[in-house]
Amino acid sequence: MSNSTENDNGRYYEYLITEFLHKNYGVSLTQRSKENQLRDSKKKIDLRTKEKMIKSLGKISKWISCKIKLDKETLLDRKPDLGNKTHSDISLSNKYYENLNLSIKHNSTSIFHGRFSNICEWIGLEKDSESYNNYKKNIEKHNYQLHLKIPVGTKFTKDGKFLNSYAKDWSNYVYCIFNEMRKMFLILNSNEKYLLNIYKKIIGTGKNEYRILLKGNSIIIENLDKINMPKNLEARIIQKERANFKMKFKHVWYLVIEFNNGLKIEARSKHDSSKMSKTPPLKPDWQVVDWGKSGMIKENFKLQK
Numbered sequence: 001m002s003n004s005t006e007n008d009n010g011r012y013y014e015y016l017i018t019e020f021l022h023k024n025y026g027v028s029l030t031q032r033s034k035e036n037q038l039r040d041s042k043k044k045i046d047l048r049t050k051e052k053m054i055k056s057l058g059k060i061s062k063w064i065s066c067k068i069k070l071d072k073e074t075l076l077d078r079k080p081d082l083g084n085k086t087h088s089d090i091s092l093s094n095k096y097y098e099n100l101n102l103s104i105k106h107n108s109t110s111i112f113h114g115r116f117s118n119i120c121e122w123i124g125l126e127k128d129s130e131s132y133n134n135y136k137k138n139i140e141k142h143n144y145q146l147h148l149k150i151p152v153g154t155k156f157t158k159d160g161k162f163l164n165s166y167a168k169d170w171s172n173y174v175y176c177i178f179n180e181m182r183k184m185f186l187i188l189n190s191n192e193k194y195l196l197n198i199y200k201k202i203i204g205t206g207k208n209e210y211r212i213l214l215k216g217n218s219i220i221i222e223n224l225d226k227i228n229m230p231k232n233l234e235a236r237i238i239q240k241e242r243a244n245f246k247m248k249f250k251h252v253w254y255l256v257i258e259f260n261n262g263l264k265i266e267a268r269s270k271h272d273s274s275k276m277s278k279t280p281p282l283k284p285d286w287q288v289v290d291w292g293k294s295g296m297i298k299e300n301f302k303l304q305k
Contacts, residue, residue, distance in 0.1 A: 008043045009106040013053050013214065014089050015040035017104060018076060020057045025070035027092070033078040052303065053106070056219050059301050060212060063221065067210075068098045087111070087204040087211075103204070105213040111265075112202045112286035116177050117279060119184055122201040123194045131187060138180050143280060146173040150276045157274040162251055171251040174269045177282060178237050178255045181267075185235040185257060196229055202257075202265060202286055203227065203294075223297040230259035230294075255284065262292015 015037055021027045029037065045053075068074065074094040079086070088101035114122065117139060125132040149169040150156050156166040188195040200206070206227035213220040238254050255267040266289050273281035291298075 006106075006108055009045060009049060010089075010104060010108065011036075011040045012043045012045050012050075013106045014078060014104045015043075016053050016057060017060060018078060018090065020061055021064070021070060021076060021092075024061065025065065025074070026072040027070055027074045027076045028072055030075060030077040032080070033076055036078045049106075052217070053214060055303050056214050059219055059303075063299075063301075064092070064100065064102075068092050068100045069094055069096060086209065088209065099208055101207075101209045103209070103211045105211065107213075107215055109213065109215075109287050110285050111204075111211075111288055113283060114201065114286065115283055116181055119181055119198075122198045123184070123188065124197045125194070131184070135180060135184055139177065142173060142176045142180070143278075146170075146280055147276070152276050152278055154276045155274050156276055157271070160274075167251045170271075171253070173280065174251065174253045174282060175237065178253050178267075178269070181255055182235045182237055185233060189232045192231070195231075195233065199230060199259065203263070203288075217303045219301040219303065221299040221301075223299070226295045226297070228261045228293065228295040230261045230263065232260050234258045259292075259294070261294045262290065263288065263294040264290040264292065 018029070018033060018037060019041075022029060064070065070092075071094070074092055077091045077093075079088050079091060086101055087103045089104045090102045091099065092102075093099040120127075120132045120135055127133075146169065150166050154166070156163055156170065162170060185198070188198060204224055204227075206224045209224040211220075211222040211224065213222070235258075236256050238256055239250050239252065240254065251269070253269045257265045257267070259265075265286055267284035267286045270283055270285050271281045272283045275281075
C-alpha cells in the first residue's frame with residue numbers, strides 16, 4: 001500500500017469517527033474540524049476498507065463515551081499534522097474538564113514519522129551546544145557526499161524500487177545518518193531531561209492519550225495514560241534478512257532503540273520521494289516492536305462478521 005493510500009485511509013477513518021460522534025452524540029466541531037471534514041469526505045476509499053471502517057464505528061464510539069461525556073457541549077478538534085505537539089489526531093474536551101486525545105490508525109502500526117534532521121530539536125538541545133553543532137555539521141557532510149553520487153534532481157527509484165546504480169550509495173548514506181542518530185541517542189543516558197524529551201516525542205506524553213488501530217477484523221486500543229518513563233536506553237543499527245530480497249545491495253536499515261522499561265522501537269529507513277532533494281528524502285518509520293513493562297494497556301475488540 002502506498003503512503004498516499006495509507007494517509008487517505010487514515011484521514012477518512014478520522015472523518016467517519018468525527019461524523020459519527022457529531023451526528024449520534026451531538027458533539028460540536030471546531031472550525032478546523034469542519035474544514036477537515038469537508039476535505040476528507042471526498043476521498044476515494046476502497047469499498048471493502050470503507051465497510052470495515054463503518055462497521056467499527058459503533059464499538060469505538062461506545063468506548064469513547066465511557067471515557068468522556070459526549071454532548072453538544074463537548075468540543076471535538078481534529079489536530080493538524082504540522083505543529084501538533086502531541087500524537088493525537090482527534091481531541092475531545094468538555095465543560096467537566098474531561099479531555100481525551102486519540103491517535104487514529106488504519107492498518108498502520110507506525111507511531112512516529114520524525115525526520116532525522118530534527119533530532120536536536122526533539123531532544124531540546126541548545127543551538128550553541130557542542131553536541132548540536134557537531135550533529136548538524138556531520139549531517140551536512142553526509143548530505144554533501146551523497147549528492148556527489150546522487151545529484152539533486154536525480155530519480156533514484158523506479159516503481160518504488162531503488163535503481164541498482166544508486167542502491168549502494170543510498171545504503172551507505174542511511175547507515176551514516178543512522179549512526180549519527182545512534183550516537184545522539186546514547187548521549188541521552190547522561191541527561192534525564194533530554195532522555196524524557198525524546199521519549200515523549202516518539203511515544204507521546206501519555207496523559208489521556210490512546211491509540212485506536214483498525215487492523216483486519218480487530219479494533220486495537222492502546223492506553224498510554226499510565227506510560228512509565230525510562231532511565232536509560234541502548235541503541236544499535238541492524239539489517240534484516242528478507243527472503244524475497246533480490247537486489248545486490250541491501251539498502252534498508254533499522255535504528256533499534258531499547259529503553260530500560262522494556263520498550264523497544266525500530267526506526268526503519270524509508271524514502272518519501274523518488275527524486276533526490278537538497279535535504280535527502282530519508283523519512284524513518286518508527287514502530288514499537290515490544291512495549292515491555294512500559295505500562296501500556298491494550299484492549300482488543302473483534303468486529304462482527
